[in-house]
Amino acid sequence: MKPLHLNLASRPYRDYRPVYAAVVVMSLLAAFLMFYNVETYYRYTHDTRNTRAKIAELEAQTQQERQREQMVQQRIKGLDLARLGAQTKFVNAKLAERAFSWSTLLDELESVLGDDVRLMSVTPSFSPEGDIKLSLNFVSKSGDGMIRTINRMHADPQFRNPFPNTQTATDGGGYSFDIIVQYVPPPMSGGVRLSEAPR
């Protein structure tokens, strides 16, 4: 007797179990990773909330500081710095001239002049660096008056680099000579000075 094979399927039967197994495994793995990732994301945002807020605050402060600096720079640009610098130099030069003590200078000159040498004229000049140069004219009865005056100036710390300009014999038998010398006033007679504008 021939066995009876019944096939009740409407279409050919296929074994989908490997596919479903793969889908299940992949879904579980994806679900596990997704859960882990979401948890990580929330933990990260929670843990770093303070730090991120602090960074935002610092950035805002930095922006404010830069704006304030820009405002100050604009105000500095509004100043006429070239004119201010020139005025400061001019004022300082004139204050130095005003503070220059002629009494002290004459005392110093008296101490370096010999008995037969007389001072005829003094003209100081002031350099922007504060150096004082004296143009001095003397008359002496003897021919070595100029040499002795220069030697005495060399010995006095208030005078530096004395250098003769001219020496001429006068009608009366004496000599007239000019000396240019750098003068360093004693520290007490310094005077007032304005601070220079920053560059």
Place this chain on the structure above:
Amino acid sequence: MIWKEKRVLLIVLTLVLAANTIFFFTYRVQYQSRLNSLDDRQSQVQGELDQASTARVRAEQTFASYRKVENDVLLVFDEHWSTQHDRFTKMFAEVTRLAIASSLEPSSYSFAKRDAKRIAGGVRGGTLGVTEVRISFGVQGTYEQVRRLINLLELSRQFIIIEGIALTAADEQTLSLDLRLKTIFRDDPNQDAAQKQL
């Protein structure tokens, strides 16, 4: 055949899995390094803030020092030098008074004015806003009288600069002193404006 039939589902699942895997390895595994980099970013921003603050403070200090210099210059211009209109007669009266106080009597005075435009260093139209006035005179007296006059001029409250002196012997006891004085006056802005209008 069966894989092909379910390929859409499989591709979607593969993509979801791949995305989560990538996220896992770049986010979860490097979690600590991300925290560190955030800390580094905070330090960097703090550094930028410190730099900006330092620059701002420096700019403010620079501005303040400019203002101080400006005020100091203005003080000298206004209070010590003043305008020729306000101070010239007072200054000349002071010189005359000091000469008399030293028992010296100048027979003549000469005056000269130098415009600030000719002063070296002038900017913005070549003017510093000041004028130099020179007074020259000669006197005769003893050396002590000459020294006294020089000393009184130095101590005067008026802004008087002794520019130069020249001495000659008049006789045994008497010296002839030629004195060159100088003073500074601030330009009068009202007068300048009036001159410009003319």
